[in-house]
Amino acid sequence: MHGSTSTTRSTTGSARRAAAAGAAVALAAGMLVALGSPAAHAAAGASLPFTPVEAESAATTGTKIGPDYTQGTLASEASGRQAVRLAAGQRVEFTVPRAANAVNVSYSVPDGQSGTLDVYVNGTRLAQTLPVTSKYSYVDTGWITGSRTHHFYDNSRLLLGRDVQAGDKVALVATNVQVTVDVADFEQVAQAAPQPAGSVSVTAKGADPSGQGDSTQAFRDAIAAAQGGVVWIPPGDYRLTSSLNGVQNVTLQGAGDWYSVVHTSRFIDQSNSSGNVHIKDFAVIGEVTERVDSNPDNFVNGSLGPNSSVSGMWIQHLKCGFWLMGNNDNLVVENNRILDTTADGLNLNGNARGVRVRGNFLRNQGDDSLAMWSLNAPDTGSSFENNTVSQPNLANGIAIYGGTDITVRGNLVSDTNALGSGIAISNQKFLDPFSPLAGTITVDGNTLVRAGAMNPNWNHPMGALRVDSYDSAINATVNITGTTITDSPYSAFEFVSGGGHGYPVKGVTVDGATVRNTGTVVVQAEAQGAAVFRDVTATSVGAAGVYDCPYPSGSGSFTLTDGGGNSGWPGTWEDCSTWPQPGQGNPDPDPNRNLAKGRPATATGSQDVYTPGKAVDGDGSSYWESANNAFPQSWTVDLGSGQAVRRLVLKLPPSAAWGARTQTITVLGSTDGSNYSTVVGARDYRFDPATGNTATVALPDGTNLRWLRLSVSANTGWPAGQFSEVEAYLTP
Known part of the structure; x- marks a missing residue:
């Protein structure tokens, strides 16, 4: 399943529909410059044979x-x-x-x-x-x-x-x-395993190991005869012409996935089962050459029932490996190979409780390699752990679409393409009824290599790890810990509302990450909301630390809080009208531009609609006014990165209705958002409508600041601090 909307989707997703662009970022607790290292984790991915x-x-x-x-x-x-x-x-x-x-x-x-x-x-x-x-x-x-x-x-x-x-x-x-x-x-393939004692062999029921005859009925008869026991599939090639159903309370076992081979495009297709089905140690190889979403051309379509398992399987040339609906509680899918599917490798399609998918190898999927989709009911308490995913060629490596208390841990994902990220945590619903993300979503110890792709529908990229409020706000706790992102062609972490609705992304913590050689930015922030970053270190960042562009424009800012221990990714991409190209670096800024315009602003207080942002909105007739009769009052703007500011222009509305007045102002600056020093001591500045109600403040050479603060201790025209515009320039 991948990023998109489909009204006819039966087994896998259609394409992502909307362009998305950005989110304003405010680094609330200082520049990302401190040293730190991620927590140690075991090597990611499956233990491969x-x-x-x-x-x-x-x-x-x-x-x-x-x-x-x-x-x-x-x-x-x-x-x-x-x-x-x-x-x-x-x-x-x-x-x-x-x-x-x-x-x-x-x-x-x-x-x-x-x-x-x-x-x-x-x-x-x-x-x-x-x-x-x-x-x-x-x-x-x-x-x-x-x-x-x-x-x-x-x-x-x-x-x-x-x-x-x-x-x-x-x-x-x-x-x-x-x-x-x-x-x-x-x-090194081991010798074929011997037949288990007491098992029922499919050849004893008439199956043809040459692959010439139709062995479907022989398999059904063996399953019926072996209830509570083992169906044995000896070395050979077996052809099934229709799917198996009514499979329950039985083990299907082969001599090894290089020896016992079942040729069918639909192995098990059943809507329910009492469970206790165990499938292991053989191959199922299909003949699926195209993707038809209405066809159940899957290794397992539907349900194996509770307390079942699948292990040691070679699954190839099917539409999906697993399309799991209904009751699959406590299912374990482990140590399998899933290759060359035209759609998903495995999709838990709602109502999966306590499912463990671990130690599997997946290559060359035509949609999401591993997905949980909470359609009809939430997937709950389930996990993808220590899987290796390579070359999903249309969508995500691992995708979580809704669900409660989900874990994605210790996986290795590489080489995603076109419409997907390495890992996507998303509220994209595709169909109703859908259960959005809830509880705690744990994304821990994963490694993403060359993950992320240029989305042709957006005309800009998806990050290696994406958190997406596509169809509804994300209100779950999303803990992303111990992540390694290497050689991402574009960004490392992306926060977006991909449906273009501007829904917020909340409750995200990124704790302990190593980012190496990311093509553009470390953080691609495009949705309103918030995230805390702690101990995230980056080297060889292609363009800038943060891409800072809200989408839709004006939809709200994304607050990126520095939790400490971050390093190697300062600075913000300057031009939201263009997407940075890998290794491009920031465009040369206009040395005459107003650094404060449109930047996040705060104040110690304000009156009614006269909020701090009015002083950086580019509209000279609107203004900030502090709390009255409570000097001193201060107004602060975050310029986004350290700047050698040389000149301030302070304005009040040019209307003659604004009588001349003098404000006593102290200019302060900070590089970390916490510790401020005086740049220009308290002085009186005259604002006169006859000369445009403007005052200019020269800053001394060598001034470098990111946060600019103006402290107002007196005003002869009104008992409050007032500015219609505060402009900051690099030029004297």
């Missing part, structure tokens, strides 16, 4: 492509945003990183073509070849706004028939078709 090796790091006679982050290109969908293109006769040669007897290859061939790769081990060509095809690639989803043809890659696996050792060479040679090789997974 294989070791991947990128083709671009291997020896090759082919052509390296990428890196590229442009939607709709081969390089942008590749792991690491790079790959190797082989013409006929060209090779890529991998150095094996560990003992192995099998390889799985992520590759792409031109649309409409198929062929083979020859495989060489230490220079000797194997008799078996690796098949490659475009059959499952080049998916079009024209009903999803902003999508293009995508899903270029596929996976093909091969048992080598021999053991290879660390340091050996395995080469892939293109023979009869151009092949772009992305990554090779090397694995």
Whole structure:
């Protein structure tokens, strides 16, 4: 499921509909300059049975492509945003990183073509070849706004028939078709497991392990006979022509996911079950070549029932791995591989309580790789933990759409594309009835690599980690802790109301994060609301610390509170009319611009509608007026970053109705928002309508401040401090 609205959505989301732009940021407790370090966390991601090796790091006679982050290109969908293109006769040669007897290859061939790769081990060509095809690639989803043809890659696996050792060479040679090789997974596959005692074998019920005959009824008969026990799927290939249903109180077990293979595009399709279903240790490989949301072309569609589990599975070439509705309480989904789905890898579609999804590997999804969508009822007390997600090529790596007390912990997400972030925490509802985010949302210890993408519907990017009040305000407690964000092409953290309604994002704390080499900004703040940042360190920031632009304009500010320990990301992007490009840096500012105009302003008090912001709104006829008869009173503006201010212009309304008066004013400045020092001592400044009711204050050379404060201790014309405009300039 990904960012968008759909009125006909049955299993996965349509495209994100609205442009979003920004939110004004006020750093309430000082500039982000202090040192700090995130809390220590265990390595993120799943413990994998294989070791991947990128083709671009291997020896090759082919052509390296990428890196590229442009939607709709081969390089942008590749792991690491790079790959190797082989013409006929060209090779890529991998150095094996560990003992192995099998390889799985992520590759792409031109649309409409198929062929083979020859495989060489230490220079000797194997008799078996690796098949490659475009059959499952080049998916079009024209009903999803902003999508293009995508899903270029596929996976093909091969048992080598021999053991290879660390340091050996395995080469892939293109023979009869151009092949772009992305990554090779090397694995030591254990021997096939033996049949469990007392189990019911599907072959005893007539299943055909050659894959020629239809084994559907044999599977159904074995399930019926094994109630409370185990259905055994021996090594072989089994073809099912229709889905299984009525599956409950049974274990379906194979000899291993490289040996026992079920070929079907709809494995289990049932709306309810009494539960205690356990599925493990075999492969389900489908024939889904397009995405039809009304079709249940899924490994599991509906419900396995309470207290069920799925583990050790290889799931490939389906629409969704899991589309889970109904009662799936306490379900555990762990240590599976989900590859090449045209839509979601797994989606908890409402009413999931106590579900644990952990230790899984997902690659090349055509929508959200892992999602919780609280349709009809809230997903509650459920978690995504220690999963590895690679190359979701249309939407988010991990998405939480509503729900109560949800946890996203210890995951590794890389190379998101087009319409998604690495992790999205969102109130996008898609359909009603929807349960918005509630309780505590825990996002802890996750690592995001090259995550975030240019959203074609917005014409600006999504951050690596996004909090989105798309269809309603976020009022949950959102704790984002121990995050590592590396090589994000655009921003690291984004706060947005993506539906364009300006709903607030509240209750967010970002505590302990390391941001390295982010392309544009650390914080992309675009919605009203607030967040606390603490111990967030950044290095190699492409443009500025903060993107500070409310959307819709005037919809309210986003207060970014410095909790201490932050470093490496000062400064705000200056020009809200343009989105910063990676590595661009701030445009050269106009040295004659008024630094105070439109900036957040506060005061010790005000009268009626004469609020502090009236003194920086660019309207000379409106004004701030302090509390009456209570000198001294002060007015303060946050300029957004440290500035070498040389001159102030103080104004009252030019109307002759404003009689001449003298105000006694002290100018103070601060770089941290807490400690102020005197810049210009108390002086009398004359305001006379005959000369425009204007006073100019020269500041001494060497003045540097971010917060400018004017303290008024007397006024001969009215018993209060008054300014219609306060202007600050870099020029004398």
